Amino acid sequence: MTANFDFYFDFSSPYGYLASTQIEALAAEFERQVNWHPILLGPMFKAMGSAPLSEIPLKGKYALHDFERSARLFGIPYAQPKEFPIGTVAAARAVLYLQRNTPEKAADFAKRIYRGYFAEGRDIGQPDTVLALAEEAGLDRSELANGMALEEVKDQLKKSVADAMALGIFGSPFIVVDGEPFWGFDRFDHIRKWLRTRG
């Protein structure tokens, strides 16, 4: 089978960022490509009665340590953002708009947003930051600003989150491969083992 990897992520998710730097290489090991699905963790946390990792007593302090250590151990640039976590509606809408209009640019821009936030201290919770990153990347800023405000783009994001939850997706990163669900950057090796040994 050669179906694409479905890669679900929230732009405020550190492990989602780490995964975003390696998911294409992982998929390429199995001659696959990646479908990028920006989602929002907020509604998922609400359904689970959960909260962002860093805000949970006991677990929060460890999580902040593990974000940085995981990045270091895998050689990925990382600087814990000062504003964290943040709202990621604007960033997600920007990627969804590009996927509709210039799909060949959407994945690279998703990676650019993630890197801006988790490696360069850019506050991507602000729509203006997302637009500035777009401009720097050679995209049309005013077209994107208009695109992010389109009702169909807003509706698409709501639908994407609802569809993901209906599929049982509850976290970031979340990868679905040939119908098999994997949650977490730390499941990349499981994906490898699973694809090599199943059947």
Next chain:
Amino acid sequence: MTANFDFYFDFSSPYGYLASTQIEALAAEFERQVNWHPILLGPMFKAMGSAPLSEIPLKGKYALHDFERSARLFGIPYAQPKEFPIGTVAAARAVLYLQRNTPEKAADFAKRIYRGYFAEGRDIGQPDTVLALAEEAGLDRSELANGMALEEVKDQLKKSVADAMALGIFGSPFIVVDGEPFWGFDRFDHIRKWLRTRG
């Protein structure tokens, strides 16, 4: 440095079981031994406002799938227990008693309890099951029964949990290596990388 690995686990934790089958081999790669620390997740979940994985909406169904798949991908026998999760006070007290009186037998019996629960369908939430496993392992059943009821053993378990929480430990398995904390069976590779590359 050659300090032991500190290995914290709750007997109701599937990933703790998976880790219990490999922690000694991992430690041995670095010429270390393992200190086994039975703890109780209940007080930690309470502090975090959390719950057993399998009981969390959305996440629970995935977790049950991931327990079995993780075991399969690593070649570890696993059968999801019918009674799950369970109370693990009796099992933890049994190991603590052995650590005081016949410490050379404690780690093997901890592994035996875990295997009984997660591979053989033995309901280790029942003190009688723990005692039956002890008898089968050639331990003195009545001595262990008396030992599990000792006030100092009961106090030791409370102290172990409180000490662990004071160290920032909140889950199972949790491994501390040279002061560095690692949460999860999926951090075994991080432990390797960390020990090989630090400093």
